[in-house]
Amino acid sequence: MNIDDIKRAENVVCTKPRLLNDNNMHYCPGCSHGVVHKLVAEVIEEMGAEHIAIGIAPVGCAVFAYNYIDIDWIEAAHGRAPAVATAAKRLNPDRLVFTYQGDGDLAAIGTAETIHAANRGENIAIIFINNAIYGMTGGQMAPTTLEGMKTSTTPYGRRVDLNGHPLRITELLAQLPGTCYVTRQSVHTPATVRKAKAAIRKAFENSMKGLGTSVVEIVSTCNSGWKMTPDKANKWMVDNMFPFYPPGDLKNTAAEK
Amino acid sequence: MAKFIGAVDINMERCKGCDLCVVACPCSVLSLQPKEVNNRGYHYAFAANAEACIGCAACATVCPDGCITVYRVTKQSE
Numbered sequence: 001m002n003i004d005d006i007k008r009a010e011n012v013v014c015t016k017p018r019l020l021n022d023n024n025m026h027y028c029p030g031c032s033h034g035v036v037h038k039l040v041a042e043v044i045e046e047m048g049a050e051h052i053a054i055g056i057a058p059v060g061c062a063v064f065a066y067n068y069i070d071i072d073w074i075e076a077a078h079g080r081a082p083a084v085a086t087a088a089k090r091l092n093p094d095r096l097v098f099t100y101q102g103d104g105d106l107a108a109i110g111t112a113e114t115i116h117a118a119n120r121g122e123n124i125a126i127i128f129i130n131n132a133i134y135g136m137t138g139g140q141m142a143p144t145t146l147e148g149m150k151t152s153t154t155p156y157g158r159r160v161d162l163n164g165h166p167l168r169i170t171e172l173l174a175q176l177p178g179t180c181y182v183t184r185q186s187v188h189t190p191a192t193v194r195k196a197k198a199a200i201r202k203a204f205e206n207s208m209k210g211l212g213t214s215v216v217e218i219v220s221t222c223n224s225g226w227k228m229t230p231d232k233a234n235k236w237m238v239d240n241m242f243p244f245y246p247p248g249d250l251k252n253t254a255a256e257k
Numbered sequence: 258m259a260k261f262i263g264a265v266d267i268n269m270e271r272c273k274g275c276d277l278c279v280v281a282c283p284c285s286v287l288s289l290q291p292k293e294v295n296n297r298g299y300h301y302a303f304a305a306n307a308e309a310c311i312g313c314a315a316c317a318t319v320c321p322d323g324c325i326t327v328y329r330v331t332k333q334s335e
Contacts, residue, residue, distance in 0.1 A: 006263065013329045015325075016326070025321075029299065029321075034322050034323070193319060
């Protein structure tokens with residue numbers, strides 16, 4: 001069969017989602033943000049929610065998320081995305097409201113907003129990209145940085161006696177009665193990407209059904225900050241991040257409601 | 258023998274040469290350009306071994322920039 005006969009519109013099995021526009025993403029080559037942006041665009045497209053979706057962009061690497069996905073966005077102050085999402089969802093209960101935050105935004109500066117929004121059980125979906133580092137500002141230590149991990153502010157590795165323990169904020173949020181679905185996923189292989197997409201879809205559906213707060217943590221890589229190639233960063237993530245941040249569902253009460 | 262034959266189209270100007278698709282491909286179809294670069298200076302991915310493609314879409318699934326379009330047809334029995 002000729003290759004031009006194969007390359008026809010009716011034979012397409014996978015392509016760039018329509019909602020992901022043609023702007024070149026500013027992310028470093030191999031960054032997990034790109035994959036998650038693609039998944040968010042695909043899920044919103046499949047749900048037919050492009051006219052009712054409101055994304056809350058964070059401060060951090062994903063600050064320009066509004067440039068890449070063609071839906072309505074609000075840019076929140078640093079860490080305040082769940083607070084902004086609370087207002088957006090309360091005023092527009094029929095809209096799909098989600099936040100897209102990194103670990104510096106959600107687990108450091110915005111801890112209070114995150115915990116209280118989840119504790120109030122706001123009907124929002126929170127997508128949490130955890131790469132254990134402050135990527136945008138140059139690879140400083142984040143609350144989620146692993147013990148012994150080298151960053152630009154902990155050049156000899158994170159010390160528990162000096163810097164405290166890494167923060168498993170997703171486990172913390174799973175204990176709150178306001179959350180209905182808390183899960184941890186990753187996007188380093190085709191199979192995990194598909195699972196992460198299903199998790200994001202479930203979170204968005206919970207938000208539309210009004211079941212409470214859904215949190216999808218994506219354990220991610222920051223190959224520039226970790227100073228590795230994208231492939232090596234994925235392997236490092238499996239070897240070092242997964243023992244402390246094991247993937248899987250932490251809580252799913254949405255099925256019971 | 259594989260039941261499907263596939264083909265990939267790569268948007269070379271959007272590609273950042275991160276190598277993730279090359280690692281994900283089970284049939285070693287893709288490779289990074291050894292010398293040529295795109296307008297932004299990246300060694301973009303290309304189908305070096307195009308006839309081995311089975312259209313599994315693993316490359317397009319892991320591509321962070323959505324550069325890859327995958328086509329697949331069922332092989333006709335001869």
